[in-house]
Amino acid sequence: MKDIKILVVEDDRSIANLISTTLKIHGYTYAWAATGNEAVAMCASLQPELILLDLGLPDIDGIEVIRTVRSWSTAMIIIISARGEDSDKIEALDNGADDYLTKPFSIDELLARIRAAARRLEFQAQRETGNAVFVNGQLTIDKGSNLVSVAGEEIHLTPIEYKLLCLLADNAGKVLTHSFIISRIWGTGMETDIGSLRVYMNSLRKKISHKEAGEELIRTHIGIGYQMVRKEGSDDE
Ligand code: CA
Numbered sequence: 106m107k108d109i110k111i112l113v114v115e116d117d118r119s120i121a122n123l124i125s126t127t128l129k130i131h132g133y134t135y136a137w138a139a140t141g142n143e144a145v146a147m148c149a150s151l152q153p154e155l156i157l158l159d160l161g162l163p164d165i166d167g168i169e170v171i172r173t174v175r176s177w178s179t180a181m182i183i184i185i186s187a188r189g190e191d192s193d194k195i196e197a198l199d200n201g202a203d204d205y206l207t208k209p210f211s212i213d214e215l216l217a218r219i220r221a222a223a224r225r226l227e228f229q230a231q232r233e234t235g236n237a238v239f240v241n242g243q244l245t246i247d248k249g250s251n252l253v254s255v256a257g258e259e260i261h262l263t264p265i266e267y268k269l270l271c272l273l274a275d276n277a278g279k280v281l282t283h284s285f286i287i288s289r290i291w292g293t294g295m296e297t298d299i300g301s302l303r304v305y306m307n308s309l310r311k312k313i314s315h316k317e318a319g320e321e322l323i324r325t326h327i328g329i330g331y332q333m334v335r336k337e338g339s340d341d342e
Contacts, residue, residue: 175201242336
């Protein structure tokens with residue numbers, strides 16, 4: 106797996122130590138910022154590829170850090186926060202965060218999120234080389250011919266289902282909120298209707314997962330949105 110530069114933003118020294126020690130043991134390169142302003146400055150100077158961000162910081166709020174950094178950085182941002190309300194997660198995601206962990210979190214869960222972020226970074230690097238075929242586990246999307254297949258067998262999707270699948274695939278690994286998906290698929294003038302989104306998503310999921318063994322490719326974040334899970338080994342295709 107590719108080494109990634111990680112910035113840990115956390116004002117609680119014991120949690121910062123826990124995260125830093127974990128990263129060190131697993132061979133990741135990291136730096137630590139204890140305040141929001143320090144985090145913004147270090148993002149600019151160090152150009153990290155992944156930011157582990159606490160929201161409750163002593164100077165500026167974590168949401169403000171996301172907004173500032175997002176205006177010029179494509180680094181992946183994973184929120185690690187004690188704020189467990191759906192509205193807090195949605196605000197962070199809609200401002201450009203990619204994923205979230207709620208405190209208290211398990212080290213294994215943190216490491217799994219970092220590995221997923223590393224896979225997504227590799228995938229992004231591949232995509233920048235102009236590869237029009239998206240592969241994730243058993244799923245293949247050929248954007249040149251709009252063909253979708255699962256385990257080599259062609260799947261027939263409606264135009265809306267295809268758009269939904271491409272949106273999730275283009276953002277694989279990222280949690281997309283209901284309002285983000287609705288605005289991207291149906292346009293911003295539409296009445297927000299999470300119920301019909303759920304119907305389309307269920308139908309899409311049935312079509313692409315009928316041969317998929319084990320874990321679902323599309324993960325539901327109840328009350329928040331959906332996420333395409335990046336499968337291990339997909340980068341080797
Ligand atoms: Ca804090």
